[in-house]
Each structure stands twice: as structure tokens, then as C-alpha cells.
Amino acid sequence: MTDKTLVVIYDVPYADTPGGFKILWGYSGYFKQIVTLSEFFADAVVFAPRIAPEHSELEVVGESKVRFQPLSEGVHGSKTSFFRYAPHYLTHITRAIENHKHNAFFLAFVPGSMIGLCAAWKLKRAGVPYALRVTSYVGKEFGVRGGVLRNTVAAIVQPCVDFFMRRLLSNTVSFYSGKVLYAGLPGTHLPVISSSFDENIIQLHDPKPIHTPLRLLYVGMIEPRKGVLYLLEALRQLLDEGHDSELRIVGGEIGKPYRHELERRVKELQLEKHVTFVGWVPFGNRLFEHYRWADVFVFPTLYDIQGKVQLEAMAHGVPVVATDVGGIGAIVKHEVTGLLVKPGSAEALCSSLIRIKRDDTLREHLVRSGYGTATHATIERQTRIMLDHLRAIYPDFFSQII
Structure with missing residues (x-):
């Protein structure tokens, strides 16, 4: 000192x-x-x-x-x-x-x-x-x-x-x-x-079997630049292609209200039975429970600095799908610690989610490599x-x- x-x-x-x-x-x-x-x-x-x-x-x-x-x-x-x-x-x-x-x-x-x-x-x-x-x-x-x-x-x-x-x-x-x-x-x-986390929360998790329905998780602010609208459209595509799925949206609003826009889109896409708005959850065990619940963490942001939530997902053994913008690529290495997709594309999100669901070898590789990244971060x-x-x-x- x-x-x-x-x-x-x-x-x-x-x-x-x-x-x-x-x-x-x-x-x-x-x-x-x-x-x-x-x-x-x-x-x-x-x-x-x-x-x-x-x-x-x-x-x-x-x-x-x-x-x-x-x-x-x-x-x-x-x-x-x-x-x-x-x-x-x-x-x-x-x-x-x-x-x-x-x-x-x-x-x-x-x-x-x-x-x-x-x-x-x-x-x-x-x-x-x-x-x-x-x-x-x-x-x-x-x-x-x-x-x-x-x-x-x-x-x-x-x-x-x-x-x-x-x-x-x-x-x-x-x-x-x-x-x-x-x-x-x-x-x-x-x-x-x-x-955003210390060494105490990291625990090595063996890759777990995919659930049915597929469990998708988003954690972050509820605002337009986070690209959640595209995630909702990707969820609709998953369901239309026969992949039963559910999505939890964890986070709150800062500034201008935006959740009502997402809720309106959920109704338009007939996703009421597949989407849960959890609201803001403080950092700690309550938040970690959502990571442990998830099969895939999805971060569809249109612009971001880096996205610490991706590290939190990796620390809990959850594979990550994220957009290739800002500093996100410093954490999510494509096909190493996660899958990167172009921003603003529901089709790209849907394709990557199906790939993780079907490919056990890829999913296990992403989980173990992501965990290694989290331990050094x-x-x-x-x-x-x-x-x-x-x-x-x-x-x-x-x-x-x-």
C-alpha cells in the first residue's frame, strides 16, 4: 500500500x-x-x-x-x-x-x-x-x-x-x-x-445438457441501443422453425421508458408465453441464479463499450452469442469463447442459437474457453x-x- x-x-x-x-x-x-x-x-x-x-x-x-x-x-x-x-x-x-x-x-x-x-x-x-x-x-x-x-x-x-x-x-x-x-x-x-466480479463467484461448471424449451437470457439495460428488438425477432424465428424456446429479459430502464415498446413487440410477435420481463436485479446471488438457469446468454447490442455481463455469463458456464461491435470482440472471440454475429440481424442470432443447440462439441468448447477467459478477467x-x-x-x- x-x-x-x-x-x-x-x-x-x-x-x-x-x-x-x-x-x-x-x-x-x-x-x-x-x-x-x-x-x-x-x-x-x-x-x-x-x-x-x-x-x-x-x-x-x-x-x-x-x-x-x-x-x-x-x-x-x-x-x-x-x-x-x-x-x-x-x-x-x-x-x-x-x-x-x-x-x-x-x-x-x-x-x-x-x-x-x-x-x-x-x-x-x-x-x-x-x-x-x-x-x-x-x-x-x-x-x-x-x-x-x-x-x-x-x-x-x-x-x-x-x-x-x-x-x-x-x-x-x-x-x-x-x-x-x-x-x-x-x-x-x-x-x-x-x-464486475471478484474471484469468489467463479466456479467451474461442466457443460450442461440443453433444456427443452431452450433457455435464452439477456441481462442489461432496457434501451434501444441494446438491440433486444432483434432478439425478440430471432426468438420468433426459432419458434417458427420448430425450436421451442423461452427468453428472460433481466434489466431496468434508465432515462426514457422503453420497456413498453418491447412489450408491444412481444404481443405483435405472439411471444407472450415465451418472454418474461424480470426487471432489474442487483448484482449478487439473485442475478447469478438467472445465469445458472440459462442455456445461452445473448447480447444483441447495436453499440457497446465491452459488455461485462458476457464475462458474468462465462463465469457461470453459459455459452455466449453477441454482436461484433465496440470492444465486445476483446472478450468474445468467435468460435473460441462465444459466437459473434453482425448487429441488427435477427437471422444471424437465430442461426447461431440453433448452432449452439445442435452442436454439443462446440457448446462444450465455448463453455470451457469462456470460463478460462473469466478467470483471467x-x-x-x-x-x-x-x-x-x-x-x-x-x-x-x-x-x-x-
Whole structure:
């Protein structure tokens, strides 16, 4: 352990409650990484937007040495609210750097939101030891849902975004979620798997026989970019081809409601007897029960950073079918740890699901290889990888960490 302080600038909002801190659900995996990293420091402070504790989309994060300090009050840190609260962000980020610059290591999550971009810009000019945790492919998701207008705007905006990000990320120490965003930039740019689980949950499972009906599982946020509509269409195709199947959808909504759109599509496709909306389930045994229930985990996202839920499925011996987008290929290697399909294709999903159902040898290979990937992607292992790199880059600062 070092006697230094870890200072994290984080865009995910939190709330103070009598039982401890809460953060926006769906982002607890990243916070777990912060907590694990904090164990190597004498103190840890997270600067993030603070919102009201009665907010419906919060979950308790548990006890740790991590302390929260507000960047602003009553705001999610979204792009739409950024210009209103930008002075608060900049003031608090500047103050955080000034107050801790002599005895702290700084970590900022980029892009995430405008907060991360502001933090990266300030840290780059402050001359303090810092690293960036690059968690998104900023701008690339805008045109992912198609449409002439979206694709046209994306084609115009993306070169500008790429130019800005190259300037921002050049000559930095950056850890990416599974895939380096802009190859060839000066500085240190390293892929690190974003994990949400520790070593205790991993248990080797022998590949199990396929159930009838075939049990399909989706875990993730309920929003358009996750591609669940295509999974529903793939389920309809499976049934039409004589493959009795059922689907559990585990997850909740953040922001604009979307579940009603999926429920409407379920009725149109006459899938009421085959689809169960479970809702949000906290990380832990209740969630793990759904993984143990499943025959195949399906992640049909149209755009994503990496998808930690795929690792959770692998850790429970469940074969994975996922779309080949973003950083997902860093975890799901086609025909090694899972099957990759093109995004937005119900036919491709259906074909891969049938293949896993019919091919016992392939399924066993995917389960065992996926388990091997999961064992090397725990929070403990990935945190140690980050620390080893940081020690090499900042040897004096991290010399006390063993």
C-alpha cells in the first residue's frame, strides 16, 4: 500500500443516504473497480454529481474506504445538462486537483460524459500523475440505429469528434475497455478488461445438457441501443422453425421508458408465453441464479463499450452469442469463447442459437474457453495489471505498492 490518495473524477451520480452511498444502478461494475484499486492507497475520494437519495434508479454500493465529494447538485451529468452545470464542474474539478496535487494519483473516466472530458483536459495541463479510464467510443453510437438523418449527421460529426479525441488522448496514460480507441497515438495506451466480479463467484461448471424449451437470457439495460428488438425477432424465428424456446429479459430502464415498446413487440410477435420481463436485479446471488438457469446468454447490442455481463455469463458456464461491435470482440472471440454475429440481424442470432443447440462439441468448447477467459478477467487480476503498468510509468509514485 502507498501513503498516497487516489482521486477519481467520475460522471456517474451518487446520493448520500443513512445506510451509505448509492450510485446509479447499472454502473456498479465500474465502481467495484474503483473500490478494488482504492485498497492500494491510504485514502480514496470520488468526485461525482450528487442527486437526491429518493431517486428511483439508485443502488447501495456497500462499505469501503471510498469517500464521495459533489461536483454539482441535482444533476446526472448528461450532455443536455452539461452547459447549465459546466461552471460547477470546472470549479470543483480545478479545486480537487489543486487540493490534492501534492499527494495524490488522479484517475478520470473518459468520455462517459462531459465531466470526464473536462477532467482529462484539466489533468493534462496540471502536471500531476494521472491516468484515464477510457470507457466509451465517443460519438460512434450516434448513427448506430440507422436512418438517413442519423447516418448523415454521424458522418459529419464523427471526424470532428475523432480529431478532438486524438488531441485529448495524445501523450496520456490511458486504459481502454478491452480495445484501444485510436491506435498509434503517442503515450501509453493499454487495453484492460472491465470486470464486475471478484474471484469468489467463479466456479467451474461442466457443460450442461440443453433444456427443452431452450433457455435464452439477456441481462442489461432496457434501451434501444441494446438491440433486444432483434432478439425478440430471432426468438420468433426459432419458434417458427420448430425450436421451442423461452427468453428472460433481466434489466431496468434508465432515462426514457422503453420497456413498453418491447412489450408491444412481444404481443405483435405472439411471444407472450415465451418472454418474461424480470426487471432489474442487483448484482449478487439473485442475478447469478438467472445465469445458472440459462442455456445461452445473448447480447444483441447495436453499440457497446465491452459488455461485462458476457464475462458474468462465462463465469457461470453459459455459452455466449453477441454482436461484433465496440470492444465486445476483446472478450468474445468467435468460435473460441462465444459466437459473434453482425448487429441488427435477427437471422444471424437465430442461426447461431440453433448452432449452439445442435452442436454439443462446440457448446462444450465455448463453455470451457469462456470460463478460462473469466478467470483471467476478475477485478483482482485486472487491477493488478493496471498497477503493474502504472508502477512502470510512475516508478517513484508507486514504489511502495507490492
